[in-house]
Amino acid sequence: xxxxxxxxxxxxxxxxxxxxxxxxxxxxxxxxxxxxxxxxxxxxxxxxxxxxxxxxxxxxxxxxxxxxxxxxxxxxxxxxxxxxxxxxxxxxxxxxxxxxxxxxxxxxxxxxxxxxxxxxxxxxxxxxxxxxxxxxxxxxxxxxxxxxxxxxxxxxxxxxxxxxxxxxxxxxxxxxxxxxxxxxxxxxxxxxxxxxxxxxxxxxxxxxxxxxxxxxxxxxxxxxxxxxxxxxxxxxxxxxxxxxxxxxxxxxxxxxxxxxxxxxxxxxxxxxxxxxxxxxxxxxxxxxxxxxxxxxxxxxxxxxxxxxxxxxxxxxxxxxxxxxxxxxxxxxxxxxxxxxxxxxxxxxxxxxxxxxxxxxxxxxxxxxxxxxxxxxxxxxxxxxxxxxxxxx
Amino acid sequence: xxxxxxxxxxxxxxxxxxxxxxxxxxxxxxxxxxxxxxxxxxxxxxxxxxxxxxxxxxxxxxxxxxxxxxxxxxxxxxxxxxxxxxxxxxxxxxxxxxxxxxxxxxxxxxxxxxxxxxxxxxxxxxxxxxxxxxxxxxxxxxxxxxxxxxxxxxxxxxxxxxxxxxxxxxxxxxxxxxxxxxxxxxxxxxxxxxxxxxxxxxxxxxxxxxxxxxxxxxxxxxxxxxxxxxxxxxxxxxxxxxxxxxxxxxxxxxxxxxxxxxxxxxxxxxxxxxxxxxxxxxxxxxxxxxxxxxxxxxxxxxxxxxxxxxxxxxxxxxxxxxxxxxxxxxxxxxxxxxxxxxxxxxxxxxxxxxxxxxxxxxxxxxxxxxxxxxxxxxxxxxxxxxxxxxxx
DNA sequence: GCTATTCGTTCGGTCGTTGCACTATTGTCT
DNA sequence: AGACAATAGTGCAACGACCGAACGAATAGC
Numbered sequence: 001x002x003x004x005x006x007x008x009x010x011x012x013x014x015x016x017x018x019x020x021x022x023x024x025x026x027x028x029x030x031x032x033x034x035x036x037x038x039x040x041x042x043x044x045x046x047x048x049x050x051x052x053x054x055x056x057x058x059x060x061x062x063x064x065x066x067x068x069x070x071x072x073x074x075x076x077x078x079x080x081x082x083x084x085x086x087x088x089x090x091x092x093x094x095x096x097x098x099x100x101x102x103x104x105x106x107x108x109x110x111x112x113x114x115x116x117x118x119x120x121x122x123x124x125x126x127x128x129x130x131x132x133x134x135x136x137x138x139x140x141x142x143x144x145x146x147x148x149x150x151x152x153x154x155x156x157x158x159x160x161x162x163x164x165x166x167x168x169x170x171x172x173x174x175x176x177x178x179x180x181x182x183x184x185x186x187x188x189x190x191x192x193x194x195x196x197x198x199x200x201x202x203x204x205x206x207x208x209x210x211x212x213x214x215x216x217x218x219x220x221x222x223x224x225x226x227x228x229x230x231x232x233x234x235x236x237x238x239x240x241x242x243x244x245x246x247x248x249x250x251x252x253x254x255x256x257x258x259x260x261x262x263x264x265x266x267x268x269x270x271x272x273x274x275x276x277x278x279x280x281x282x283x284x285x286x287x288x289x290x291x292x293x294x295x296x297x298x299x300x301x302x303x304x305x306x307x308x309x310x311x312x313x314x315x316x317x318x319x320x321x322x323x324x325x326x327x328x329x330x331x332x333x334x335x336x337x338x339x340x341x342x343x344x345x346x347x348x349x350x351x352x353x354x355x356x357x358x359x360x361x362x363x364x365x366x367x368x369x370x371x372x373x374x375x376x377x378x379x380x381x382x383x384x385x386x387x388x389x390x391x392x
Numbered sequence: 393x394x395x396x397x398x399x400x401x402x403x404x405x406x407x408x409x410x411x412x413x414x415x416x417x418x419x420x421x422x423x424x425x426x427x428x429x430x431x432x433x434x435x436x437x438x439x440x441x442x443x444x445x446x447x448x449x450x451x452x453x454x455x456x457x458x459x460x461x462x463x464x465x466x467x468x469x470x471x472x473x474x475x476x477x478x479x480x481x482x483x484x485x486x487x488x489x490x491x492x493x494x495x496x497x498x499x500x501x502x503x504x505x506x507x508x509x510x511x512x513x514x515x516x517x518x519x520x521x522x523x524x525x526x527x528x529x530x531x532x533x534x535x536x537x538x539x540x541x542x543x544x545x546x547x548x549x550x551x552x553x554x555x556x557x558x559x560x561x562x563x564x565x566x567x568x569x570x571x572x573x574x575x576x577x578x579x580x581x582x583x584x585x586x587x588x589x590x591x592x593x594x595x596x597x598x599x600x601x602x603x604x605x606x607x608x609x610x611x612x613x614x615x616x617x618x619x620x621x622x623x624x625x626x627x628x629x630x631x632x633x634x635x636x637x638x639x640x641x642x643x644x645x646x647x648x649x650x651x652x653x654x655x656x657x658x659x660x661x662x663x664x665x666x667x668x669x670x671x672x673x674x675x676x677x678x679x680x681x682x683x684x685x686x687x688x689x690x691x692x693x694x695x696x697x698x699x700x701x702x703x704x705x706x707x708x709x710x711x712x713x714x715x716x717x718x719x720x721x722x723x724x725x726x727x728x729x730x731x732x733x734x735x736x737x738x739x740x741x742x743x744x745x746x747x748x749x750x751x752x753x754x755x756x757x758x759x760x761x762x763x764x765x766x767x768x769x770x771x772x773x774x775x776x777x778x779x780x781x782x783x784x
Numbered sequence: 785g786c787t788a789t790t791c792g793t794t795c796g797g798t799c800g801t802t803g804c805a806c807t808a809t810t811g812t813c814t
Numbered sequence: 815a816g817a818c819a820a821t822a823g824t825g826c827a828a829c830g831a832c833c834g835a836a837c838g839a840a841t842a843g844c
Contacts, residue, residue: 003800039792066842068840219616396833397799399799
């Protein structure tokens with residue numbers, strides 16, 4: 001009752017993984033790709049069809065002689081993964097189907113810092129229920145801006161009330177597996193799984209918010225420390241500097257390249273950019289507008305940020321030697337003004353500075369990564385999805 | 393001809409791994425540990441005995457009722473792994489048996505930098521042959537102080553003639569699988585596999601030579617960049633500083649905490665410690681002697697090194713959050729004078745500064761890690777070892 | 785229409801694990 | 815001393831998964 005089924009699971013997973021990574025293909029092609037026999041692949045595909053995970057598609061004409069093969073492809077209708085993001089001023093939900101298509105998306109402005117966590121989670125749960133009315137979910141992953149152990153928040157610089165909260169417990173009513181993880185980590189996974197640089201072996205993701213977060217994928221796996229590194233990248237002393245940081249120390253990287261640093265450098269205290277009551281995205285949009293208009297001070301501030309990013313990235317690049325460094329969050333929004341000084345600073349310190357690119361996933365990276373993680377168990381062991389009844 | 397045998401291999405590996413990690417135990421205990429059936433374990437153990445990998449030991453009395461079990465333990469006589477270290481002024485060889493015991497050890501002073509690589513490898517090969525006369529080897533791993541891709545040296549700051557040399561090709565006459573890897577990486581693996589902190593999930597190893605090397609184990613696996621990070625830790629700008637470095641840049645960590653920096657700070661140019669013709673180990677011993685005698689300047693120099701180590705380690709600790717940071721090389725030799733300032737600097741920046749410890753493996757760490765790597769294939773797939781004939 | 789070619793399925797065979805029965809060996813209780 | 819309980823290890827039939835070869839199916843080209 002052990003290894004027999006494990007072999008089956010592993011082979012089902014191999015077939016499913018090939019279909020995900022290399023696209024639809026015939027059974028015969030799957031056989032040569034996986035090294036299994038045509039007979040075995042037929043049996044495996046049959047079981048995956050019964051579980052609602054794959055479906056037969058069109059005939060495949062290879063343009064040459066011989067009987068055309070029947071394309072087998074992932075069946076998106078079967079199962080979906082749900083990613084939820086709890087952030088300082090909003091909740092977001094995204095539903096990804098097995099084929100990687102976005103099936104549903106929702107966003108709700110919520111003052112997470114002011115409300116009790118339980119109420120926030122109740123709203124998140126309602127959003128999840130709505131998503132589930134149309135999409136069969138197998139799991140939920142919650143992206144949280146802080147350090148998480150198990151499903152309990154350990155550190156949350158911007159949401160101090162959440163420390164100690166068990167996020168999964170707040171969603172237990174869903175009767176679904178709930179995973180909780182750092183938002184930057186999940187964003188890194190999203191870039192690794194779906195972006196234009198999908199499945200590179202090593203990837204570093206940096207996201208600019210008020211602070212700076214980061215996630216690292218090495219050897220195809222997310223790097224986690226014994227407690228989960230998560231938001232710590234922003235609090236490294238990667239660049240010279242002596243600004244006091246909210247964490248109590250001085251010279252943290254995010255005091256140099258965080259959004260707060262940009263606003264401080266780009267505008268004097270009386271400037272509307274420095275108005276703490278104003279929405280951050282508005283202010284960021286204005287920064288970009290000023291830069292596009294050629295405002296010298298704004299451009300200089302952005303160039304300084306870019307240089308700081310380059311100096312700090314040099315350390316990360318030397319350590320991890322990633323194939324690509326992806327910039328997300330506000331870095332991507334004003335990236336056009338950051339990249340040149342960044343690459344210049346990086347090129348002075350490491351060999352290949354062109355590996356720094358801007359994220360194309362925007363602010364959905366975290367939820368997307370969450371949904372991807374929620375689907376992971378299906379790809380690792382397709383037998384977790386129950387067999388469907390045969391309808392005639 | 394595919395998955396059937398893979399199941400067998402995986403289960404053989406599971407049994408062998410349990411015996412390595414958790415010590416000798418009875419078949420019944422193995423069955424409950426692995427989740428396999430007693431019958432299956434009996435069969436697996438039988439095959440492992442036939443391959444000369446395990447042997448039956450004494451009876452095991454659990455102190456309670458019932459028939460006592462027969463202990464099954466790793467059989468060291470069967471196969472050995474060989475670790476070879478090519479370093480600037482010596483060659484070293486160490487033979488590890490399956491049970492993790494050191495079976496043989498040798499060291500030869502060789503001016504590697506002056507001789508042609510082929511000649512050095514010929515001497516190494518002779519040392520390996522001598523080791524093999526008594527110990528049946530399944531593989532050789534060469535530790536090299538530089539960056540390695542495949543078996544070809546890519547960077548070698550202290551052995552420039554070796555760049556481009558295919559080290560495995562120089563040992564092809566052995567007719568054994570030859571692996572080549574960075575010496576610090578292998579040392580990190582050695583600490584992870586054998587030291588007092590064996591099998592912690594995350595471990596950072598730092599070694600002080602003329603430069604500074606490092607290896608990182610995260611999630612039980614050695615961290616490698618797309619090209620192999622290896623010696624790059626020494627060339628990160630982890631601490632403030634502006635000294636020119638041999639790599640062409642300024643402010644590299646090893647200009648602050650490398651052995652060269654220590655000697656510079658501890659003695660004036662005329663001092664015998666600064667005599668470039670003198671053996672480094674001699675000079676290092678003299679540094680330690682002066683420190684133990686209470687020489688103020690030496691102690692101050694060591695304290696500065698310790699502080700620099702602490703500041704730089706803070707970045708590594710924050711990034712990787714390892715359970716332990718192991719100091720090897722010269723750091724371990726004079727560690728008694730480094731640890732206090734190091735921990736002070738580290739404690740100011742991260743939570744747990746006590747995780748920094750000194751290596752107990754000394755200068756054999758690299759060869760030990762190499763031998764461990766050479767044995768790895770046996771533990772991953774025990775069927776690679778041929779069946780032995782039955783002697784009556 | 786015939787052949788070559790490729791696709792997918794059917795069927796017997798091999799192999800490894802399982803579950804149970806059975807023997808072996810020891811401690812404990814009467 | 816003898817019976818009983820408990821634990822260790824092995825033998826055997828059965829099951830499940832994959833493999834290899836053979837077969838029917840579908841298409842292009844002649």
